[in-house]
Amino acid sequence: MAENVFFGEGLGRAIVINLSKGDKLLESIREKLAEENIKNAVLFGAVGSLQKLVYHLPTSMGPTSEDKFLTIQGNGPIELGSLSGNVIDGEPHMHIVAQDKEGDYVGHLEEGSEVLFLAEVIMAEIKDLNIHRVKNEHGVVYLTEK
Numbered sequence: 291m292a293e294n295v296f297f298g299e300g301l302g303r304a305i306v307i308n309l310s311k312g313d314k315l316l317e318s319i320r321e322k323l324a325e326e327n328i329k330n331a332v333l334f335g336a337v338g339s340l341q342k343l344v345y346h347l348p349t350s351m352g353p354t355s356e357d358k359f360l361t362i363q364g365n366g367p368i369e370l371g372s373l374s375g376n377v378i379d380g381e382p383h384m385h386i387v388a389q390d391k392e393g394d395y396v397g398h399l400e401e402g403s404e405v406l407f408l409a410e411v412i413m414a415e416i417k418d419l420n421i422h423r424v425k426n427e428h429g430v431v432y433l434t435e436k
Contacts, residue, residue, distance in 0.1 A: 296433065298330065298419035305331065309409040315340070316401050319382055319411060329380050330416040336373035338409030343368050343388055345397035353428040359400065365392045367406055373399070377413070378433060379422040 307322050309315065323331070343362040350356035362368060368390045375384030384399040423431045 294433065296419060296421045296435065298416040300417055301332075302415035302417045303328075305411075305413045305415065307409075307411040307413075309338070309405045309411070311341075311405060311407060313405045313409070314401065315403040315405060315409055315411075316382065316384065316399050319384075323377060323380060323382065328377065328413075328415050330419040330421075331377040331413040332416060333373060333375045333377070333382075333384060334412045334414065336370060336409055336411040338370040339406040340368040340370055340388060340403055340409075341406040342402065342404040343386070343395060344400040344402035345386055345395060346400055347397035353430075355430060357398075360395070360397070361402070362388075362390065362392075362395055365390045368395075370409060373411065375399075378419075379436075381423070383423075 305326065305328065307319060309318050346357045346359045348355045349358045368388050370388055372387040373384055375382060386397065386399045388395045420436050421433050422436050424434050425431050
């Protein structure tokens with residue numbers, strides 16, 4: 291596959307999202323992006339705690355991703371160790387590292403994850419970036435110019 295490189299025109303607004311107990315992590319981020327009409331951004335990180343974590347990870351090496359979806363809840367507090375990712379064409383793509391007393395969890399953040407005490411998410415808008423995600427013949431999503 292040919293390598294593609296895309297360029298924006300620098301960073302715009304800094305976005306700090308402060309979430310409280312019971313807030314849905316991914317849904318709240320998506321809602322704030324839509325309210326502020328932010329199409330492209332880089333996630334600098336997040337800190338906080340969760341009472342429920344929903345994520346998925348790949349389970350195959352074939353041309354099509356076979357994913358395992360997991361929900362972690364009921365083992366006590368879940369520490370949000372790291373959140374990384376980006377926003378392309380208004381859609382967040384975020385990966386999480388979290389831990390509770392039962393273990394460590396790493397994967398693609400899904401809807402349904404709930405904040406325990408707080409979550410602070412920091413992003414920066416990328417200006418004049420004209421790309422989106424498109425699925426290939428195997429259903430794998432790649433970045434392309436619009």
